[in-house]
Amino acid sequence: MKNILWLTIIGMCVILNLVGCENGNKKEITELETQTSQISQESSLENKNDELIEIKEESYKYNENGKIIIVMYHKFAENEGKDEWTRSYDNFYNDLKYLYEHGYRSISLNDYINNNIKVPVGCTPIILTFDDGSKSQFNLIKDESGNFIANPKSAVGVMEKFYAEYPEFGLNGTFFINGTGYFQGEGTEKERLEYLINKGFEIGNHTNTHINFSKATPEQIQKEIGIVSNEVEELTGYKINSLALPFGISSKEYAEYIHTGEYEGKTYENKVILLVGASPATNPNNEKNNLLKLPRVRARGGNKEVECDLYWWLERLEKDQEQKYYRLH
Ligand SMILES: [Zn+2]
Structure with a gap:
């Protein structure tokens, strides 16, 4: 027996x-x-x-107590500089490779919101986010046949290349855009947004003018969020349901309007609100999880270790089975 x-x-x-x-x-x-x-x-x-x-x-x-890192990227450039908010294209590729080789698999923010996380047993989910809608994150160029493709010298171009080599990693990312222009370069705003959406990327709200919510009235908050939300929906039919707080700052008195509101007859609902710092998020099944205050971990920039940045956290989580999404017995 x-x-x-x-x-x-x-x-x-x-x-x-x-x-x-x-x-x-x-x-x-x-x-x-x-x-x-x-x-x-x-x-x-x-x-x-x-x-x-x-x-x-x-x-x-x-492990219901396991952690999920939501990485926050900003700008990208040819070379790693001193600026800790900028990542070189090569090192962004190296970040993806490091994550992949250490058992991380990308999921979308909506997978997290809907508690629909599917990674192989033993793997750890990770979410990639990008703030401010810069051209270095994404811009379109034309290939030889005249079709739009993502510029290889952009974060989207790097992710597409990586995905072609390592499809198991997944192709996911959320771009938090401002309404005063996003991504720049070739194509119309509609074409750029549609390219991302069709590839399975997500669009999130970062307010029209990157406003500091702590100084805003309910009317200003709703206008700042509504302009972006309405424009993206009018251009593409896509309904934004997430927001990254500009400067990581919320409103003490009027936070409810950051969550839901109305502008020019159209309502919005941000199911998740992302902070700027500075720790991994919890498993969505964890009872302490608060979708309206989700922490993020800043990507490394400038090749210098900074406390609480991505590699700082990866090193610590690696050593602690209690914090793993799948822990070993
Ligand atoms: Zn920002």
């Missing part, structure tokens, strides 16, 4: 490994994997020998 149990455990561990993160296949968490976890957990209580401990280490447990 014991032998049959063993064969079952080993067999299931093989399956677990095949769908696991190292293999990179995008599979949903299945009941089988949950059962495998339970079986190896139960039998480890009964049998304490070396072989069993080894198998036990192969299995992961979903």
Whole structure:
């Protein structure tokens, strides 16, 4: 009887490994994997020998207390400079590679909002966000046939290249734009937005003029959010449902208008409101999770370690199983 149990455990561990993160296949968490976890957990209580401990280490447990990093990028440039808000295109590619090789898989902000996170067992979800709608994040150029493509010298161009090489990483990102012009370059604003939306990227609100909400009246707040929200919807039909606070500053008295409001007869609802700093977000299943105050982690810039930036956090989370989305038993 014991032998049959063993064969079952080993067999299931093989399956677990095949769908696991190292293999990179995008599979949903299945009941089988949950059962495998339970079986190896139960039998480890009964049998304490070396072989069993080894198998036990192969299995992961979903962790409601695990953390999810929402990375915040700003500008990009050819070379890494001193500016800690700017990332070189090459180092952005290296960031993606580092994340991929360390078991991270990108998800969209809407996957997080809807609690619809699907990463292979053992992998950790990560969300990429981009503030201010700069040309270095995304701009269109024409290829030889005259079709629009993302400039390889833009964050979107880098992500598309990376996705072609490592499709398991996913192609996700949310661009928080201002209404006073976004991305620049070739094509109309409609064409630029539609390119992103058609590729599966998301558009978020960063207010019309990058306003400081702490000094704004309810009318100003609704106008600042409504202008962007209405324009994107009129141009593309896309309904924005997320907002990144400019300067990371909210309004003490009128925060409800940042969440929902109305401008020129059209309503908006920001289901998530993102802060600027400075820690990983919780698993959306965690009871402490607050979608209206989601923290983010700043990307590294200038090749210098800064406290609480992306690599600073990655290093710490790597060492702490309690903070992992899937932790080892
Ligand atoms: Zn900003």
